[in-house]
Amino acid sequence: MKLVSGKQIAKSFQVGDEQYNVLMNISVTINKGEFVAIMGPSGCGKSTLLYALSGMDTIDHGQVIFDGMDLASLRDNELADLRRTRMGFVFQQPTFLKNLNILDNILLPAMRDQRKNVSILTDKALSIMEKMGIADLAKRDLTQVSGGQLQRAGICRALISDPLMIFGDEPTGALNSTSAQEIMDLFTVINSEGTTIMLVTHDPKIAARTERILFMCDGAIVNELRLPTFTGIDLDDRMAKVVATMREIGI
Ligand SMILES: Nc1ncnc2c1ncn2[C@@H]1O[C@H](COP(=O)(O)OP(=O)(O)OP(=O)(O)O)[C@@H](O)[C@H]1O
Secondary structure (H helix, E strand, O other), X not given: OEEEEEEEEEEEEEEOOEXXXXXXXXXEEEEXXXXXXXXXXXXXXHHHHHHHHOOOOOOOEEEEEEOOEEHHXXXXXXXXXXXXXXXXXXXXXXXXXXXXXXXXXXXXXXXXOOOOOHHHHXXXXXXXXXXXXXXXXXXXXXXXXXXXXXHHHHHHHHHOOOOOEEEEEOOOOOOOHHHHHHHHHHHHHHHHOOOEEEEEOOOHHHHOOOOEEEEEEOOEEEEEEEOOOOOOOOHHHHHHHHHHHHHHOOO
């Protein structure tokens, strides 16, 4: 069943007199439950596509339907509500407030929804933190946790609204290889429980953990690789397939 469908998405940026066509009529469908990576050379439009599909940025032409809703038909506040309640975002580094502890940072976006009771939300946040392996860090300041732990907290924040889909823009980009794979372990669990995930990554070892890899070049999706569900034993084989596809299309 379709969750996100982009049709003929075009997007350009004007810089001075120059117009840069960044997305060139991209059509792509992501089904519920998929675990997708977007790969491609720097500047090919990966993040721009992620922002277009999640309504974080507008598009010039085409259409994005998310969970049956045409993003262009929504008012700004409706779009913000949709993002807050149905989507989770994880970036290279979470933007957390320095004067709040980890737990309060995780809770903050969900607190905007006045209908939710604070103690219920807190219990929920603590149980997600437990699952993400950081239950004991609730009261710590941002300066008292590692990069990997901070990213786990970022994922907790993304999960607190039970999103249908998580969008990650280089979520492991600031981490060492071990921490990055641990974060992918968490995403694998989250995906196995039904949440759709789409990640932008440069790293074949990260993309190899997903089940469908979209390869972009110059604003277009030029290839796609499908892999079976990761079972924990075949990462090298999967990575070899990703690298072979990258070579095939010259990236
Ligand atoms: N707000 C903006 N204004 C002008 N140009 C932009 C803007 N955002 C992105 N671009 C340009 O659009 C192109 C695609 O950017 P995008 O961030 O989507 O690429 P990317 O594939 O994610 O790159 P990277 O892997 O380096 O993060 C780049 O050439 C970038 O400079």
